[in-house]
Amino acid sequence: MKDHEPGDTGCREQESAGQAADFSRPRLVKTSGFEPTRVVQNPQQASVVSFDRHELRTILNVYGRKVAAGEWRDYAIDFTPAKAVFSVFRRTSEIPLFCIEKDPKLARKQGAYCVIASGGLILKRGHELARVVEVLDRKVKLVVV
Secondary structure (H helix, E strand, O other), X not given: OOOOOOOOOOHHHHHHOOOOOOOOOOEEEOOOOXXXXXXXXXXXXXXXXXXXXXXXXXXXXXXXXXXXXXXXXXXXXXEOOOOEEEEXXXXXXXXXXXXXXXXXXXXXXXXXXXXXXXXXXXXXXXXXXXXXXXXXXXXXXXXXX
């Protein structure tokens, strides 16, 4: 075997010998330009699910109206390989009131988007985000009998 450079995991030698690369240790990747050197755990790792610009605009429009009304105060966004979650809080230290989830695995079945209440109840599920978040923006109607 050849001597290794600092930070080199020897992946090139293992791959050339017909063995699988060892991704258990981080590997330094040098980039050109002004970007700093970054550590890549697994270059074959699946990309994360995220909201695109139009989806975030739809969600943040509803969020802005609720903040202006004084109902919501904070939010959190989580991106995982399985789904993206936008959580809404009344106060920062509480559990989320609602979670808006995007799960691409359900896109062809029940719809990629759903709104989940704090108790775990799915309030609405569908293929279009604008229709799904309407459940959060419904106005209370006064019925006089």
